[in-house]
Amino acid sequence: MPTIPVTHALRAVPFTQVTVDDLFWTPRLRANREHTLPAQYRHCRDTGRLDAFALAWQPGDPREPHIFWDSDVAKWVEAASYSLAEYPDAALQAQVEDVAVRIAGAQQADGYLNTHYTAVEPDKRWSNLRDCHELYCAGHLIEAAVAHFQATGSRVLLDAMCRYADYIGIVFGTGAGQRPGYCGHEEIELALVKLAGVTGETRYRDLAAYFIDQRGQQPHYFDTEAVARGENPADYWAKTYAYCQADRPVRELATVAGHAVRAMYLYSAMTDLAARGDATLRPALDRLWDDVTLKKLYLTGGLGPSRHNEGFTADYDLPNDTAYAETCAAIGLVFWAHRMLLLEGDCRYADVLERALYNGAISGVSLDGESFFYENPLASAGAHHRQGWFDCACCPPNAARLIASLGGYLYATRADGVQVNLYAAGTAALTLPDGAPLTLRVATRYPWDGQITLTVDAAPAAWTLWLRIPGWCRAWRVTVNGEAVAPEEARGAIGLHRTWQPGDVVLLDLAMPIERMEAHPRVAADHGRVALQRGPLVYCVEGIDHPVSVHQLTLPADATLSVRFAPDLLGGVAVIEGEARVLDASGWTHTLYRPAGAPVSQPVALTAIPYCCWDNRAPGEMAVWLATGPAGR
């Protein structure tokens, strides 16, 4: 199979070569395998999403295939395939094969494959790319096919999707008789890059590049298309093509805007293409990265504060209680940050990846794997609660595919050796620069503490072991076989250059104190507030642990805080405990407002838990950012 040149600084080690046996992640992976995937299969089956591929829908049948449905099934196939690669399961495999055959069976003679536009509105094919997710669904089907092929070796979906992609390549383009269009919801672009990767066919990468290059060009395709439908383009409900990052050519994008998930998928694809030779995309990517990470990102790695556009608003507009922060957007940021990390090799991208992964992405899934958040606010009055499924069900299977492929985010190879980007206990089968195999065994209780033991198992050879020093870490120590060493420090990592011997043991000790984080002064919502963070985990307080409303708590600057591992709480988590203050309400008789006096407060025991574990007991109040004063005494 030919390979397409990639100018990555790092090359990701695929999840298929990584085994995770980790205090933090193994329960998540198990819940994903044992509960999430079966439940989502049932939802897809019971709502008619699987039957939709039979194309037998008739007017009057209530289970009309919705324009999103194919993508939900595709993401389940992708997630299930990842799981099968690591945890063979005959029953799951049979389900996946059945679904793959159903999907492939819905393909039309010309290669087209979409249940809604085949069974429900066959005369409307490609009539509304702006709103109707047709190429988005194609993209998810392609990602499913790639995952299915990688995990099982089966070509049943992959061949079908190559035919579909070839057909799409005929329909779309700037040539004579082609439609100069692209999808309102980006996704197919990154999927086509993946398809190019597994097939070695550059035409799929080129089709992705076409979709990227054509986006936002004038005359505007969405205008032309709307007129062709008999609509006035000015009646577009979102008012601006910035909603779908199509207000200008992508190389001219200056700020992140619009629907957050769409933006993340677009930037991911742009990064893929930048890594495959298109240097002209880099300036925009750098601008967009700075814009989102310096002005538009929640501490949790959540993003897109507004429900209105499921996306971005103004700089520093990061309200906590109304934060939309869709689970899929944090997952999309993981995708993008991982691609930027590989492209550049700079661990500052891994810092953002880790923040989103450990907080705002997995907060979307309950610990039992059976219920999900669509929105991930940073404060709740008590009504926000996970659900088993959604009519618009993008988030649950997106979380499933992320968690099932976790191992793929941990390690990378590079020209001079290997690099560990995230720390989770387990084993990785790596390849050294000279092609020799390396087995790296990692033992750690991360993120509950910062001690990581890495054992090298390879033939004696000289290469460099690069270990990421997380951005949150302000002090670290490293030894090799018990002896202190002075590694090279570069781009957020330390490099241990040596001739490694089998059994060499590296101990990395990352100091992991409790940090009181503050937000940039322009973040109005966090004014006068701090959030607790320890290691990669952002903490929150829940109503269930406190005798008063958590929104009344004040955390004085001099409050003593300590960490305790609570093995029986939430599957075992490190809690942060201390003494907060609560304003005394006893003097408030018969008034809601009064002239301000010196605050009078009482002590109250504070218990903070990891944000990613909230809402796993009774639904109730939650807050990430705590007022710091004036508390009074």
Add this chain to the structure above:
Amino acid sequence: MPTIPVTHALRAVPFTQVTVDDLFWTPRLRANREHTLPAQYRHCRDTGRLDAFALAWQPGDPREPHIFWDSDVAKWVEAASYSLAEYPDAALQAQVEDVAVRIAGAQQADGYLNTHYTAVEPDKRWSNLRDCHELYCAGHLIEAAVAHFQATGSRVLLDAMCRYADYIGIVFGTGAGQRPGYCGHEEIELALVKLAGVTGETRYRDLAAYFIDQRGQQPHYFDTEAVARGENPADYWAKTYAYCQADRPVRELATVAGHAVRAMYLYSAMTDLAARGDATLRPALDRLWDDVTLKKLYLTGGLGPSRHNEGFTADYDLPNDTAYAETCAAIGLVFWAHRMLLLEGDCRYADVLERALYNGAISGVSLDGESFFYENPLASAGAHHRQGWFDCACCPPNAARLIASLGGYLYATRADGVQVNLYAAGTAALTLPDGAPLTLRVATRYPWDGQITLTVDAAPAAWTLWLRIPGWCRAWRVTVNGEAVAPEEARGAIGLHRTWQPGDVVLLDLAMPIERMEAHPRVAADHGRVALQRGPLVYCVEGIDHPVSVHQLTLPADATLSVRFAPDLLGGVAVIEGEARVLDASGWTHTLYRPAGAPVSQPVALTAIPYCCWDNRAPGEMAVWLATGPAGR
């Protein structure tokens, strides 16, 4: 004309006997007369609302009379009538008469009068009281008729509305052949009490009492009605009849809930009936009053924080930036508080009336009278801006009728004399207990300062002049003809008992310092924040007056604040000036979050303006509640 006994402690002096010539209010009244009323007439005309009364709509005509439309026109007639009573205007009078004739001309032979259900859905009359505002529109037409009669003496609308009310009294009730229904949007109840008042016909009061008594009874009328429409009552979009205060009989209501305007109109009517002999309504009214004023009221007198139900949520849930706080709800609170004040004579009700009137109600109207807020948040990132009209146009004419009838809220008569409830410069023609006339002249710059001079002009007689001491006032002084006196203090007022001589001059001096207000500790949104208030006016800061985002400002507890009257600003307002602090962002290089350090801040000049005057310059940021620290130095 017979009169219906009313057990009011106070009897309001109607606006027709009050002349307002006031620094604060006269420009508002003039803008209402010269801009608001003409503009709203044009909107009603140009949108087809006036033509709708011709009942000539045909399918296909785009200007289909909407179920709300009659109420918009009715409120305009009511407001215009109030204005005519005080400021004769031949052109306006001609418009009012024309509209009155148009309305009356739409009456059906049986007395029914509703443009939508006559012209558009004649077969659907009374089919959906829950959602379709049919009796609500009738109520506003009745209020218009009463105002029109009072202002002009014309019976053209009054007679038509008596016929309509008589017809409604035949249709609705618990008797054989009657519909045991009531309106989903309360309004007709208080209107019928007004109609009873001007006609002396007790049957209209009894019909109001029927609607109140029947509300929320089982079997539930809205269930029955939904089933009759072929619908499942469980499919009610609002999920609960608490949305329209019909989840239980009104005497069992324990907490304010649901749509805020509806709630205020219901409670107003309940108070009307309590004042007319139904003591069984009082316990619920007392509970509801305490609930809203102690747990659910913004500092501005705004209420109903949620956009979702245009209404109430949980206790102490008073978010600032997302506050819905509909203009109509604050106006409804003015109506209710005025009725409670009259019923009880206790000035604590006037305190709430004044808070809502001077802040959250008139904030709904621009100073030029030409644009309106539907929502009145207490913080804005800059996008909230008044508009000239709304598809759902309840607020603009509601504000117009409130402002046009302002004089009616100032004075009251009582068994032992007269009482001044609100202070505005002008003249009132009152009647003393013995029937003798009294002219009271008031000179003041209130609310810009707290000095009020009242001159008595009446034949020598012994009676008591009661002057309200506002709840916000912590020190006051009163003299009669320059001599200090020691008045009786009772129920929030001071009573000056004496044998008054013509020309007696009373000087009341209300200390009006700048107050830093704080909210109850359970109001999470205002945690660690203060708001500035001076006299009845709540202040806010606007972006246009500050070099940094107002959401970054911190107001330390020891900040010196001073008042300055700025004659050229916003038509002349007292501004509060001082030194705030702004956190120093210069150390924030390339990060959005960091471990919290000692805060470093810089001074910044603070200028606060009355909340009721915000958004009268360029649209921009606004905040009522300011962080108090930690500010650093």
